[in-house]
Amino acid sequence: MPHDHDHPHSHLPSDPALRVKALETLLTDKGLVDPAALDEIIDLYQNKIGPQNGAKVVAKMWADPEFHAVMLRDPMPVLRDMGLYGRQGEHMVFVENTEETHNMVVCTLCSCYPWPLLGIPPGWYKSDAYRARAVREPRKVLEEFGLTLPEGQRVRVWDSTAEVRYLVVPQRPAGTEGLSEAALAALITRDSMIGTALAKDAQT
Amino acid sequence: MSRIHDMGGRLGTGVVDPTDGYDFAEAKDWHKRALALNVACGFLGQWNIDASRHARELLRPEDYMRYSYYEKWMGGLADLMVARGVLTEAELASGQADGISPVAERAAKPGAVTEALMNGSPYTREAAAPQFAVGAKVQTRRPARNVKVPGGHTRLPDYASGAKGEVILQHGAHVFPDSNAHFQGEAAEPLYAVRFSAQDLWGAEADPRDEVVLDLWESYLEPAE
Numbered sequence: 021m022p023h024d025h026d027h028p029h030s031h032l033p034s035d036p037a038l039r040v041k042a043l044e045t046l047l048t049d050k051g052l053v054d055p056a057a058l059d060e061i062i063d064l065y066q067n068k069i070g071p072q073n074g075a076k077v078v079a080k081m082w083a084d085p086e087f088h089a090v091m092l093r094d095p096m097p098v099l100r101d102m103g104l105y106g107r108q109g110e111h112m113v114f115v116e117n118t119e120e121t122h123n124m125v126v127c128t129l130c131s132c133y134p135w136p137l138l139g140i141p142p143g144w145y146k147s148d149a150y151r152a153r154a155v156r157e158p159r160k161v162l163e164e165f166g167l168t169l170p171e172g173q174r175v176r177v178w179d180s181t182a183e184v185r186y187l188v189v190p191q192r193p194a195g196t197e198g199l200s201e202a203a204l205a206a207l208i209t210r211d212s213m214i215g216t217a218l219a220k221d222a223q224t
Numbered sequence: 225m226s227r228i229h230d231m232g233g234r235l236g237t238g239v240v241d242p243t244d245g246y247d248f249a250e251a252k253d254w255h256k257r258a259l260a261l262n263v264a265c266g267f268l269g270q271w272n273i274d275a276s277r278h279a280r281e282l283l284r285p286e287d288y289m290r291y292s293y294y295e296k297w298m299g300g301l302a303d304l305m306v307a308r309g310v311l312t313e314a315e316l317a318s319g320q321a322d323g324i325s326p327v328a329e330r331a332a333k334p335g336a337v338t339e340a341l342m343n344g345s346p347y348t349r350e351a352a353a354p355q356f357a358v359g360a361k362v363q364t365r366r367p368a369r370n371v372k373v374p375g376g377h378t379r380l381p382d383y384a385s386g387a388k389g390e391v392i393l394q395h396g397a398h399v400f401p402d403s404n405a406h407f408q409g410e411a412a413e414p415l416y417a418v419r420f421s422a423q424d425l426w427g428a429e430a431d432p433r434d435e436v437v438l439d440l441w442e443s444y445l446e447p448a449e
Contacts, residue, residue, distance in 0.1 A: 022282050022303040024375065029302035031317040036295050037254035042319055043302060044261055049321035051328030052268060052310065057337045058260035064338050066249040066256070106342040107263075111395065113417075128232030128381055130277055131293070136342075140259065142245035146293045149240045151231035155383065155436050156426055164240045174433040175422075179232065181379045182415055182439035183273075183347040184395055216242070 070139035071210035073104050074187055077137065078213065079204035081114070082192045092116065099136070109136035109185055115178060116189040117215075122173050123188045124162070124215030126154035127180040134185035138210055145214065155179055165216045188215040196222045226368055226382040228285040233383040233426070258294035262301055267332040267340070270308045274405035278377035279304040349412035351397030355442055360391045362418060363448035364440065370402045371443070377405035380444045384436070387424055388448045392437065393417035400441055414442040 022028075032039040047053040077099070081088040090098055091114050099105050099112060112134060115123040127133065128151045133141040144150050153161050158175045162168070169175065178186040190212040196204060199222065211217035231237070248256070266276070280300035283291070291299060305311040315322055332340070356362055366386030370376030379401050395415040403411035419437045422430035 022279050022307040024282060026307065027284065027287075027299075027303060028306040028311075028313045028316050029299040031313060032298070032302060036258075036292065036298070037252075039295070039298055040254045040258045040261065043298060044257060046311070046315060046319055046321055047261070047265070050311070050315075051324040052331050053261065053264050054331055054334055056334035057264055057332040058257060060334050060337050061260040061263050061332075061341070062256045064341060065259070066247070066251075068338075070247065103342075106344045110344040110346040111348065111398075113393070126232075128383075129229055129379060130280070136344075140248040140251075142247075143293070144240050144242055144244045147237075147240060147244065148231055148234070148289070149237040152234040152237040153240065156233045156430075158434065159431060161240055165242045172433075174435065175431070176419075176435045176437060178417075179381065179384075179436060179438045181381065182395070182398055182401075182441075184398075184415070184417070184439050211242075211245070 065135070065140050069106075069136060071137075071208075071213065072205070073139075074134070074137035074210075074213045075205040075208035076201075077102070077104065078187075078189050078208045079201045081189055082196075082204055083201050104136050106136040108132070109134045111184045112137070113184055113186050114189050115176070115186055117191045119170075119191075120172075120174060121176050122169050122215065123176050123178060123186075124154060124158055125178045125180060125186045125188060126151060128152070128155055129179075129181060132180035132183075132185065134187050137185075137187055138213060142210070162216060165211065167217060188213050190217075190219040193219050193221050227281050228283075228288040229281045230368075230382050232381045255294045258298050262297050263341070264332040264337070265301060265305070267337070268310065268327050268330050270310050270327060271304055271407075272404055273345075274377060274399070274401040275407065276300060276304060277401070278405040279307070281377065347399045348396045349399060349410060351412040351414065354394050354397075354414035354416070356391045356394075356414075356416060356445065356447075358391055358394060361388065361448040362391060362416075362445040363388045364418075365444050365446070370406075372402065372408065373406050376402065378402050378444075380440065381438070383425055384420060384438050384440075387420050389418040389420040389424075391416045392419045395439065398441070400443070402441075402443075416440055416442070416445070418445070
């Protein structure tokens with residue numbers, strides 16, 4: 021382990037882009053990194069994995085009561101079958117918003133986030149302000165997202181302190197009874213699955 | 225007091241900016257490269273996820289607050305590579321590689337890395353049965369500290385230490401970060417989701433209806449009334 025007095029990273033260039041470049045070059049020269057593998061990792065997380073994956077699951081939960089029940093009870097076998105498994109999503113728990121409870125997710129200690137279902141977290145999720153305040157004053161944070169909860173609704177904040185990853189199932193908006201799963205998925209935003217927004221209304 | 229990364233409840237951090245929410249595709253190139261480097265270097269097998277988190281936590285508080293997110297990752301990665309003997313400080317300082325690394329054969333391979341990431345890396349293990357049932361009242365350790373390694377890694381946040389809560393989920397036994405981060409074995413323990421009343425954590429300023437749930441390992445917990 022590094023120790024409190026060891027900070028070898030201070031040898032790297034101070035400009036962050038140059039720092040990354042310097043480390044990549046050094047690691048490539050040592051045979052520890054293949055730049056083509058880095059390209060492949062970037063392609064995976066920018067083109068193949070993202071909130072569309074989570075939206076697909078939530079839409080199906082809204083549309084299919086049997087699937088809904090399974091996902092709340094034992095989601096991992098289903099996610100594996102759907103190809104929505106992988107690093108940072110090995111232990112998913114779906115938490116459902118109701119009239120009584122609004123759920124929201126944070127990682128106060130670092131930036132834990134369900135990568136296979138939502139992709140790489142947005143900047144605000146990793147910010148000091150969100151990490152500090154989501155657990156202490158969640159209603160004020162939600163107001164900064166433009167969300168004021170109905171009187172009487174409880175806020176339950178999930179602090180991701182282990183390798184379990186939580187995904188919020190937003191409430192299904194009124195007037196969406198006839199919509200296909202694909203049309204429903206278009207209402208389910210990334211932020212609604214973190215709990216800092218509601219699903220979009222059908223007509224917007 | 226805990227380390228600087230233990231952000232929960234810290235005052236004075238400012239407002240949240242919901243517009244700082246770009247997709248990864250729109251991120252700066254060096255952000256993408258930094259993420260990919262960190263992921264790729266994990267394949268070398270010279271550390272584990274808990275050790276990599278702890279390396280970031282060991283950044284000096286002034287660096288931690290000054291650095292952007294991926295700068296923290298790069299700082300932690302460089303420090304960890306030196307600590308584990310994968311790089312030398314001289315190599316970092318000069319930028320000149322002192323030959324091919326003996327662990328180079330483990331480097332992430334193009335054409336195989338996607339599948340490896342999609343295969344995941346589960347953290348559940350066989351271990352003793354859980355001591356606490358759903359509904360059990362528990363109290364967390366105080367202070368929040370690593371019991372075996374002074375100043376070491378722990379996943380019990382300071383804001384939830386010494387608090388009374390209720391077990392709401394059993395997650396099975398998971399690798400124990402307080403041990404694994406220090407290469408002292410996985411030492412899996414039962415893991416629980418524990419619900420706390422927001423007022424028990426924050427006092428009367430919190431809404432009496434609100435709750436905070438944390439995932440906590442069994443040795444962080446004692447039975448409570």
